[in-house]
Amino acid sequence: MRGDGLQAGATTVVGEGGGETVRVYVCAPPQDARLFVSALPPGNPRGVEVVSFGSDASTLEQDVQQLGVTVVVVSPQVRNYSDELVARLSRWPDLLVVVGLAPPTGDWARQLTTAGAIDVLRTPVTDRTIDVFVSSVPGWLNRAARMRAGPGWVAALPAQAAQAVQAMGYRQGVWVFWSPKGGAGKTTMACNVAALLGVVAQRKTLLVDANMNGGHVDLHMGVETDTTLASLAYLYHARGELLPRHVQEHVAPWRAGASLDILPGIQRVEQAGEEPLRGRQGQAFVQGLLDVAGRMYDFVVVDVGSSVNSPVHRTVLAQADGVVVIATPDRAALVDTKTTLETLESVMGLERSRYTLVVNMWTDQAGLRRGDITRFVGLSEAGLVPYETTGGMLLAVNTGEPFVLMNLKASDPRTQQVVDALAGIAARVYPPLDTIWQHRGRPVKRKTGLFDRLFG
Structure with missing residues (x-):
């Protein structure tokens, strides 16, 4: 106390x-x-x-x-x-x-x-x-x-809006953010969508860093903890089972009052090649983790690395309820996305119905048309995130605060476009977020005298 x-x-x-x-x-x-x-x-x-x-x-x-x-x-x-x-x-x-x-x-x-x-x-x-x-x-x-x-304040919904949200249906599940090419922004996207679900929408959400190349979700979210995906994998390797309490002991709550937990990823790249995360052992661990976490949380949001040669990555992609593929509007990234999806389709039996496309860092000056991108890649578009030009995204990453929470009350239209686009992607996962988003960051009602005495 x-x-x-x-x-x-x-x-x-x-x-x-x-x-x-x-x-x-x-x-x-x-x-x-x-x-x-x-x-x-x-x-x-x-x-x-x-x-x-x-x-x-x-x-x-x-x-x-x-x-x-x-x-x-x-x-x-x-x-x-x-x-x-x-x-x-x-x-x-x-x-x-x-x-x-x-x-x-x-x-x-x-x-x-x-x-x-x-x-x-x-x-x-x-x-x-x-x-x-x-x-x-x-x-x-x-x-x-x-x-x-503060800029990240999210007020509870008014009673009427809360009742409307409660009446809406939604599907729980595991949602993966993946790109076959590094630097597309999948970690940033996963962190911001998880923040929208667990903080703004207050749905019980787990953000998992399953990037065997090192996704650094913990740095993006400002979380410091000694327990990680690797330590949980070692526990599973030793015990041969994974229980809800094991998962609970390894996750870190993001902030008090939020419904968001974080499971940080490997801290050194060589951990990806160690026995608990390698081969069939790694596959069994990830299957067990997603199964247990899927029963504990409304949403499990997973940041996964680009390489499909990793058994952890392949297992996550195979088990997910939905895979959000992140691509940037440049030809090399789009060619990589198309060819990797074709490989997954032929080798792993990829079900394209579970995959959607988000074009990140979009600019009209790229010389590409949105319709041409979706036809070329062969996926429907789940969102288009404008190129962030104010430097706010980099600031958010460096301060360990999700961009959407730093900018709930953004006045700059450039920032507001990016924030709204991220909210639109999260609403694809949890449709009631559209209603919640309309009431975000409402200013506190000042109680006469008391508020003035505090800040006068």
């Missing part, structure tokens, strides 16, 4: 000086809510007041909206609690802080912060807990406000 470092000395007064009172809802078992209610009643002089409480989370979102609260304290021990609820509250369009109230044992603190809680308090609740809570409120509100003001 970050608040543990605060000193519980003199009574803290948040609303001192005429500021707006912070309204709190406590969703916790009665024994945990009791002291919050008695110590912080409406009208108390500390500037933080509990306006309501309950031990059932089924109406929590409705209560938050109707009571106009700014802070929610939620315990995972209440009825109808879910991590998804915390994730939705953490993306509330109004300024809202979600604080977890974790039992003293177990992994609840990590689970709550991963779901989106800004901080965690521990039970049992004591007078010191209340002091730490009140002292921490200004800092929490500042952090929440700054997050909402």
Whole structure:
């Protein structure tokens, strides 16, 4: 708990000086809510007041909206609690802080912060807990406000739009981004589509770096972890089985509140030739990984290397529900794409119905016509991504932040064209994203007085 470092000395007064009172809802078992209610009643002089409480989370979102609260304290021990609820509250369009109230044992603190809680308090609740809570409120509100003001902020959908999205059907599956030629942008494409699915659309998504040439998904996504595809392959080689908990232990969550996990790839090229990833052993591992991950996640997005000589690459391409082939509008890249697809068709029995084409780095000055490209390659077009001329794509890669999340509120029309094109590709995978995309990055609604006090 970050608040543990605060000193519980003199009574803290948040609303001192005429500021707006912070309204709190406590969703916790009665024994945990009791002291919050008695110590912080409406009208108390500390500037933080509990306006309501309950031990059932089924109406929590409705209560938050109707009571106009700014802070929610939620315990995972209440009825109808879910991590998804915390994730939705953490993306509330109004300024809202979600604080977890974790039992003293177990992994609840990590689970709550991963779901989106800004901080965690521990039970049992004591007078010191209340002091730490009140002292921490200004800092929490500042952090929440700054997050909402950032370029990558994605608000939860309005209720009516959320109901419409929920009513839409979609197909779960494994989606592979591949190009027979290096430098086409497949890693960048895979990372951005995964971010759109797991962060913007909040569908449970796993991004896998299965590039045996070294795709560096971890660098693109700003993730640092000791567990990788290679370490998971070694575990499978030793045990002869792959279970969901093995996968869960090896993936890294992208950010708190996002539904996106990352499985980084090999860190050295020679690992691709080691026994766990070589030949039939490598094929069996990849088959097991995609099978298990496909049951754990709504979408598995895979970045795979260009060479079809790798058994890992061939297995991924064979097992995928959909393969997005990335090509650039130059003759050499298109010839490579056409001939490699013909080879896969004759040798591996490629089903062209599972393959679609994305033309990346498109420019009208290339001297090619879109219709000619699709006819030549023999695939239908799933998207056309304009050449990015502002330098923003390179900046995104170098800072480890997906381009689409850095530019949700882009004002430059050149950037907006690229972002919209990437969103269109992701919507081919998950059609409800079209509706979600229309509501992205909505500005936070300022609560009179409170927001001004934070940033005035």
